[in-house]
Amino acid sequence: MLDTETTGLSPLNGDRMVEIGAIEVSHRAIQRDRIFHEYVNPQRHIPEEVVRIHGISDADVKDKPPFSEIAGDFIDFIGDATLIIHNAAFDLGFIMHELHQANLPDINNIPVIDTLQLARQQHPQQRNNLDALCDRYNIDRSQRTRHGALMDAELLAEVYLAMTGGRQFSLDTGVKAQPASSFVRLPETLSNRDEKAETASIMGRQSPPMPEKDLQAHQALLERVHKESGQAIWLLPPAHS
DSSP states (O other): OEEEEESSSOGGGTOOEEEEEEEEEETTEEEEEEEEEEEOOOSSOOOHHHHHHHOOOHHHHTTSOOHHHHHHHHHHHHTTOOEEETTHHHHHHHHHHHHHHTTOOOOTTSEEEEHHHHHHHHSTTSOOSHHHHHHHTTOOOTTOSSOOHHHHHHHHHHHHHHHTTOSSOOSOOSOOOEEGGGTOOOGGGGGGSOHHHHTHHHHTOOOOOOOHHHHHHHHHHHHHHHHHHSSOGGGSOOOOO
């Protein structure tokens, strides 16, 4: 189970990791003595609005190692295990970018399960962030006053076990892993991306068609937001200056 905290949202725009945490689950039991946890010097400023989320300031990590110095220990820790991550594309994006920048071995083929994808399948059109899932499965998160990589990895372990049948051992949870490379493609490996879809708005092309069931699901979500909020902002009359 793995989580990271960062300086922002995009490694391609210069954001970096400031914390990484992982905890092992074996035979459907959380191994609390098998953890990997490091604070990381991002070698750049951590914006104040981000500090308010995870509580990690420049001063907290100024004497910590950059990710390149702890990457070997991290790779040794995960070995050939399956990584379970909530919103895998985000965390993998940072990790894989850092490994590439440091000319270190990649983890493209390591198996990954994204619990956000799983939650959206099991609970469509509902809130599926980690807090919401903890509440849904009655997992105590009272100590989580701020985001923290190791704490979130531990909560994720509890959530994943609950989502896949509890702590009773099972040879098959029915959840399929995908290689890390299916979640993240670095700029150097983007030759196979769907150029037509990505450049549709720039080139004035018509966007690829959306299936009718997706359009209906989107409309249902908009109507639900409008009903629960009392007034969706996109339905308000335009403001005049």
